[in-house]
Amino acid sequence: GAVVSQHPSRVICKSGTSVKIECRSLDFQATTMFWYRQFPKQSLMLMATSNEGSKATYEQGVEKDKFLINHASLTLSTLTVTSAHPEDSSFYICSATAVLEDYEQYFGPGTRLTVT
Amino acid sequence: EDQVTQSPEALRLQEGESSSLNCSYTVSGLRGLFWYRQDPGKGPEFLFTLYSAGEEKEKERLKATLTKKESFLHITAPKPEDSATYLCAVLSTGNQFYFGTGTSLTVIP
DSSP states (O other): OOOEEEEOSEEEEOTTOOEEEEEEESSSOOSEEEEEEEOTTOOEEEEEEEETTSOOEEOTTOOTTTEEEEEEETTEEEEEEOSOOGGGOEEEEEEEESSGGGOOOEEOOOEEEEEO | OOEEEEEOSEEEEETTOOEEEEEEEEOSSEEEEEEEEEOTTSOOEEEEEEOSTTOEEEETTEEEEEOSSEEEEEEOSOOGGGOEEEEEEEEETTSOEEEOOOEEEEEEO
16 A cells, blocks of 8 residues: 655654654655644644645644645655644644545654644 | 534444444535544554445455445454544545544454
């Protein structure tokens, strides 16, 4: 099956700093990538959808200036949490689809962000 | 309003006790319905895609079925290693994904 990786798997940062999370599709070209946030024992909350080479589409309530998304190539998308605060601590998961007609999203293993 | 509802929220089964998880959906048009398994602290793992009513798919002890309003994930003779949260998601004809809140399954030896 399609493999998606995320890096880092865990990160601890101080309040006010920025953190970048990478999402890579390892064995396929991802035309669309998604970024989710998940709180403990809750379902996935879609933050934004990004297509290669174009600006990300953010869900209502998600600050685009705080959560910067770049989808520079067909195999890489990055999420940068700027000026992180403790309330940004969460589990961030990316997913990718090869071609939208294929429909399936393949998820990365997630990144646990802790802001102290 | 498009939405996906999963039930029950949590399910405890004895090893070998078969059961079903439900995913009800209301969307303007269905392109696909997906089942995922998620273990704690990990990303969801893809299980099945169903595209049209009447379709069924199987994988080991799991079988997914689809009607025009809901999908069932049947678990036959579950084992402790089947313990996980099972997520259902729907892709609408408007290319929007909707996720359910999941069913947390615990299989007791």
